[in-house]
């Protein structure tokens with residue numbers, strides 16, 4: 001891959017991180033969804049695989065952007081599992097999210 005392409009990808013990644021960050025803190029759901037869609041669009045365009053933490057924020061079924069605690073219902077499972085169940089309030093799809101964010105694992 002050329003150096004220029006790598007640079008473009010790097011900038012795209014930073015852009016995606018920012019958009020997701022904004023979307024998570026955005027109080028307006030429509031705006032948050034728009035920023036989240038934009039982030040995904042950039043990733044697709046640049047063929048960037050979104051990191052796990054970001055992929056978790058999109059509903060697996062309806063692809064909606066999910067803000068835990070707001071557009072999703074979060075249930076903590078049994079104490080030892082270290083996972084929460086997240087229900088997308090847009091389509092009702094439930095999935096598990098592992099709470100350990102240790103990237104060394």
Ligand SMILES: [Zn+2]
Pocket residue numbers: 059060061062063064088089090091092093
């Ligand atoms: Zn959904």
